[in-house]
Amino acid sequence: MIEEIICIVCPRGCHLKVDPENDYEVTGNACPRGIPYGKAELKNPTRVLTSTVIIAGDDLTRCPVKTDQAIPKAKMHEAMQLINQVKLNSPVKVGDVIIENIVGSDANLVVCRDIG
């Protein structure tokens, strides 16, 4: 079945039509950059996930975190459940790894703010 998605490569927001049964053929794109985006969005959509975790030992009680690479979109909720169990102790530095290979992906969950 042909799927319709909005391209986010640039602000124009082309309505792409992608056909999974025809080698993910992309139509409706105004420029060539829409093609790889459209294919990837249907084959394997991924997102960088950002959230916060609890931190103790500082005036700040929440520490911002992110996956250092995009993870499969379908695994965002599973990743959130893991993130919600994390408790850090200050000090932490930007880039400190909290969870390696989160939800079986190549991405690590890392700290985004120096605290403490």
Next chain:
Amino acid sequence: MQFTKEYELIVIGGGPAGLAAALEAHKKGLTDILLIERDKYLGGILNQCIHNGFGLHYFKEELTGPEYSKRFMDQLAENEIEVALDTMALSLENSDDWRYVHTMSMTDGYQILRSKAVILAMGCRERTRMQIQIPGTRAAGIFNAGQAQLYVNLEGYMVGKKVIILGSGDVGLIMARRMTLEGAKVVACVEVMPHPGGLNRNIVQCLKDFDIPLYLSHTITDIKGHDRVEQVTVQEVDQNGKPIPGTETYYDVDTVLLSVGLIPENELSREAGVEIDPRTSGPIVYENSETLSKGIFACGNVLHVHDLVDFVTEEAESAGYSAACFVQEGDCVTEEAKILNLKTDSNIGYSVPQKIRVEDVDKLVRVFFRVKKIYKEPAKIVFRDETNKEIASYNRPFMFPAEMENVSLPRKLLDKITGTELTISVEG
């Protein structure tokens, strides 16, 4: 006037604009700089913007808000630029030679500081329910989206379980995703305009990813609930923004988030007599970011509301550079320079700068502006002088109100202009 301390430059506000402005002024050779911030931390709004996507233009990589501001905070610390945290700038006064900033803090009490130049970088604040006059009760559970973002991301409080969002500005869209990821149900995002207020990327990644419906040309017309919000009424609006009777839909929610616009925070500027442009709600500025009050410069969201922090940084660097020139070379602008006043036609909301001193433009002057409606087909941005002669035109394949536009006008074109007015319009 009596004063406690003296500086070459005082920057008011330690968000992205203030950080970049102070750093650039330091790079240009100023050593005696003070950066004033009312919060206990530098970084401003970026501290609560934990999502990524910052820095794509400026650093060519995607950073979260705290990571973006850290790059500037680290440089500030390396260069030992003086920072006054937890310090409120109460008022600003302007005289010929000096600018006086009255401050208050727990550590230093009330102080009067004087400075050769001041950069306004106070940012903006959110438009509230009162300002858009939504009828209904005053139950708990009605938040500005940015306020909710602070509670959730910095303080760890969830603000509600079943949420409706009014306005499709970027903060509202980002919060739709954030609340969903944290376990809330976001039932809808409602936008009074026929087009979304936020960036396309956020429509896709914050609403579509989570199957949150976006209702364009709709608004909230009633909020019910005694202690806590219980129900909101949503109605379709006609072309004039008036609710259409008979289109009422009811949503049982406990929380309403408002993302209905940002207003530059210019109380200090107004008090100092800085002239404000009613279209931007920010100071009127020349090409070098100087306001119409000598020695006072402005940049970032206090000047006009931006959609990308990268542009704030660039604008702030220009303001920092110009303020340093002013301090080092005195009034370094050309006396009696020819001043061009930029006007906009009805398709354009505003331009920044509003005035250009032609002789002081080095090679190019970058003009930022926002269109008022969506242009899906190619259109032309045309600059005309007083005699209606076309000075320059720029093709755009498409334009959106949510995306700030900019063009760089070469000095040699400016030199050719007859008269003192330059009008920007959208044609074709």
